[in-house]
Amino acid sequence: MSHRYPIRLSRKIFLILFSLGLIVSLTGYVVIKRNRVHHLTIAAGSKQGESYIFSQAMAQVVAKYNPKIQIEVLETKGSEENIQLLEDQKVQLATAQADIPALPSARIVSKLFPDMFQLVVQANSGIQQVSDLKGKRIGLPPEGGGQYLSFLFVAKHYRLEETDFFAFAVSEKETDEAFRNNQVDAVFRVRPPGNQSILDLVQNRGGRLVPIDQAEAMKIKQPTLDAGFIPKGAYQGSPAIPATDLPTVAVPRILLAHQKVDDNLIQEITSILYERRQDLAAVMPEASYISPPSVLVGTILPIHPGAQAYYDREKPSFLQENAEWLGLLLSIALLIGSWVWQLKSQLDKKQKNQGDNYNQEILALMKQIECCQDLGSLETIRHQLFSKFESVVNALDYDQITPESFQSFTFTWEAAIAALRDRRSTLMATPTPIPKSTQAQ
Structure with missing residues (x-):
């Protein structure tokens, strides 16, 4: 009989210690989870581009209003590389042109701002329309970027093959330098109106904007494209550059997330994008164009559940809708x-x-x-x-x-x-x- 009491006592002590350990572990887990800092990386294109500038602004504003979310901005060659990095889970976020096919793991978070196909040519090049590029030297963004693919799409529409022109596909800085030195006859970019690099080419380097018409016809093959125009005076008010509203092709720039990124993180980022848009616009005016992806046509990519949760926050419930x-x-x-x-x-x-x-x-x-x-x-x-x-x-x-x-x-x-x-x-x-x-x- 005397041996039972120590055994019983040891069992009670074990149960008490086990219970205390379980409580401490659960408490620690909750505390760690609440105070955990989430580190994300966004693939954002070249440093000269608006996507990179926007991504930096977004990272700063998100960190300001939620310090537990830290976003690192990664410079890349462009949309195609961004999408591949996202698919390979080397980044969690990415910006991309909507006309560049995304891969299965990508989910749309938001429509950011409209990009425009812009063609700047030398004043004495004799180029008046896209078809005149045949036999010319063209400064293009690096291969593997969305802009490069967009140009090939436009060229093909106008029945230009890759062998019909000389592609000078290097960085934006190198392309601008080549344009200043008359080493290229034209420069093609997919940028919002007012882009600083294009502004320098048309104001200081004798560049001239050429219209890219037939956008509605291109939309037949690529539904994410739309007809747009570069507004009169977008690059200079007097004399106006361009002199009239210049027809071109518009394509939305979108924010993507990998499907495995936590829904709550994406919901919080989406919330900051929309509710702190004024802070973003102070750094980059194009942020005022941010809009839900539901208005984006021509893409079959689903919306990220976290972003959808934000968009549905004020949506009436089934009971309210059918009261x-x-x-x-x-x-x-x-x-x-x-x-x-x-x-x-x-x-x-x-x-x-x-x-x-x-x-x-x-x-x-x-x-x-x-x-x-x-x-x-x-x-x-x-x-x-x-x-x-x-x-x-x-x-x-x-x-x-x-x-x-x-x-x-x-x-x-x-x-x-x-x-x-x-x-x-x-x-x-x-x-x-x-x-x-x-x-x-």
């Missing part, structure tokens, strides 16, 4: 329920009354048993009792009485059977009286 119909259905259901209840009450009352009638009939037979003076009459009453029991069983099968009424009946019926037995015993024990005429003899 009138649900109210009508509820009223009809209550009305039908009331009718059913009334019918059931009437049926229950009828069943109870029927059960009461059967009990009254048994009680009447019990009175006859008490008054019965011969075994023959008593046998008749016995037959009546069993006949009545059979009738009540049939009534129960056909739901003419309730189970409760049947139980009440069986109690009364068994009492009548008991009374019948007692009366039979009494009558059988009582001598039969001899008639007086028989005694006289």
